[in-house]
Amino acid sequence: MQGVNTHRLVGLGLATILTLSAAGGAAAVWVAGGPGENLHPERGANLIVELTQVNNSLLWSSLAGNVSLVETTGWPSSDGTHDLGGALVIEKPANPLAGTINIGEKPQSVAFSLD
Numbered sequence: 128m129q130g131v132n133t134h135r136l137v138g139l140g141l142a143t144i145l146t147l148s149a150a151g152g153a154a155a156v157w158v159a160g161g162p163g164e165n166l167h168p169e170r171g172a173n174l175i176v177e178l179t180q181v182n183n184s185l186l187w188s189s190l191a192g193n194v195s196l197v198e199t200t201g202w203p204s205s206d207g208t209h210d211l212g213g214a215l216v217i218e219k220p221a222n223p224l225a226g227t228i229n230i231g232e233k234p235q236s237v238a239f240s241l242d
Contacts, residue, residue: 153191153241162202163233176239185228185237193223196240201232 155172159165165180172178176194179186187197197220201213213235220226228237 155239158236159233166237183230185230188225191241193242194220194239195242198238199228199234200236202235
Protein backbone atom coordinates (compact mmCIF):
# COMPACT_ATOMS: atom_id res chain seq x y z
CA MET A 128 0.00 0.00 0.00
CA GLN A 129 2.87 2.39 0.72
CA GLY A 130 4.20 1.91 -2.83
CA VAL A 131 0.88 3.00 -4.29
CA ASN A 132 0.81 6.14 -2.15
CA THR A 133 4.41 6.99 -3.07
CA HIS A 134 3.70 6.66 -6.79
CA ARG A 135 0.56 8.73 -6.39
CA LEU A 136 2.50 11.50 -4.62
CA VAL A 137 5.25 11.48 -7.27
CA GLY A 138 2.57 11.64 -9.95
CA LEU A 139 0.93 14.60 -8.22
CA GLY A 140 4.29 16.38 -7.93
CA LEU A 141 5.03 15.83 -11.61
CA ALA A 142 1.53 16.99 -12.55
CA THR A 143 2.03 20.16 -10.49
CA ILE A 144 5.37 20.91 -12.16
CA LEU A 145 3.94 20.33 -15.64
CA THR A 146 0.89 22.48 -14.84
CA LEU A 147 3.10 25.32 -13.61
CA SER A 148 5.24 24.98 -16.72
CA ALA A 149 2.23 25.11 -19.02
CA ALA A 150 0.78 28.07 -17.14
CA GLY A 151 4.09 29.94 -17.32
CA GLY A 152 6.28 31.31 -14.61
CA ALA A 153 7.98 27.98 -13.83
CA ALA A 154 11.49 27.93 -12.42
CA ALA A 155 14.16 25.26 -12.12
CA VAL A 156 16.95 25.69 -9.57
CA TRP A 157 20.14 23.61 -9.38
CA VAL A 158 22.39 24.06 -6.31
CA ALA A 159 25.73 22.76 -5.03
CA GLY A 160 26.24 21.61 -1.47
CA GLY A 161 29.58 23.39 -1.20
CA PRO A 162 32.39 24.99 -3.23
CA GLY A 163 33.72 22.67 -5.93
CA GLU A 164 30.77 20.28 -5.69
CA ASN A 165 28.47 19.34 -8.55
CA LEU A 166 25.04 20.93 -8.89
CA HIS A 167 21.94 18.97 -7.86
CA PRO A 168 18.31 19.68 -8.75
CA GLU A 169 15.97 21.20 -6.18
CA ARG A 170 12.28 20.25 -6.06
CA GLY A 171 12.07 18.46 -9.39
CA ALA A 172 14.23 20.92 -11.35
CA ASN A 173 15.55 17.98 -13.38
CA LEU A 174 12.01 17.48 -14.73
CA ILE A 175 12.03 21.05 -16.08
CA VAL A 176 15.64 21.59 -17.19
CA GLU A 177 18.21 18.90 -17.86
CA LEU A 178 21.73 19.95 -16.82
CA THR A 179 25.02 18.24 -17.72
CA GLN A 180 28.26 19.34 -16.08
CA VAL A 181 31.34 18.93 -18.31
CA ASN A 182 34.77 20.40 -17.42
CA ASN A 183 34.30 24.20 -17.41
CA SER A 184 30.83 24.19 -18.97
CA LEU A 185 27.24 23.51 -18.00
CA LEU A 186 25.11 22.19 -20.85
CA TRP A 187 21.36 22.64 -20.37
CA SER A 188 18.19 21.84 -22.26
CA SER A 189 14.64 22.72 -21.35
CA LEU A 190 12.14 19.89 -20.99
CA ALA A 191 9.17 22.15 -20.27
CA GLY A 192 9.15 25.20 -22.55
CA ASN A 193 11.15 28.31 -23.34
CA VAL A 194 13.78 29.49 -20.86
CA SER A 195 13.60 33.27 -20.61
CA LEU A 196 16.38 33.89 -18.08
CA VAL A 197 19.41 32.04 -16.70
CA GLU A 198 20.90 33.23 -13.39
CA THR A 199 24.27 31.81 -12.30
CA THR A 200 25.61 32.55 -8.81
CA GLY A 201 29.22 31.94 -7.77
CA TRP A 202 30.62 31.25 -4.32
CA PRO A 203 31.73 34.09 -2.04
CA SER A 204 35.46 34.17 -1.33
CA SER A 205 37.90 35.80 1.06
CA ASP A 206 41.66 36.28 1.19
CA GLY A 207 41.53 36.91 4.92
CA THR A 208 41.48 40.68 4.46
CA HIS A 209 38.88 41.22 1.75
CA ASP A 210 35.56 39.45 1.47
CA LEU A 211 34.03 39.18 -1.98
CA GLY A 212 30.45 38.20 -2.69
CA GLY A 213 29.86 35.49 -5.25
CA ALA A 214 29.58 36.64 -8.85
CA LEU A 215 26.08 36.90 -10.28
CA VAL A 216 25.50 36.51 -14.01
CA ILE A 217 22.01 37.02 -15.41
CA GLU A 218 21.51 36.37 -19.09
CA LYS A 219 18.76 35.88 -21.64
CA PRO A 220 19.69 32.78 -23.63
CA ALA A 221 20.13 33.08 -27.40
CA ASN A 222 18.28 29.77 -27.79
CA PRO A 223 15.39 29.41 -25.30
CA LEU A 224 15.45 25.58 -25.48
CA ALA A 225 19.14 24.76 -24.93
CA GLY A 226 22.45 26.39 -24.19
CA THR A 227 25.90 26.35 -22.64
CA ILE A 228 27.10 28.22 -19.56
CA ASN A 229 30.89 28.65 -19.55
CA ILE A 230 32.26 28.69 -16.03
CA GLY A 231 35.72 29.08 -14.50
CA GLU A 232 34.77 27.16 -11.37
CA LYS A 233 31.70 25.26 -10.25
CA PRO A 234 28.92 27.71 -9.30
CA GLN A 235 26.85 27.84 -6.13
CA SER A 236 23.59 27.73 -8.08
CA VAL A 237 21.95 28.08 -11.48
CA ALA A 238 18.32 29.15 -11.79
CA PHE A 239 16.26 28.93 -14.97
CA SER A 240 13.07 30.98 -15.43
CA LEU A 241 10.61 29.75 -18.03
CA ASP A 242 7.99 31.74 -19.93
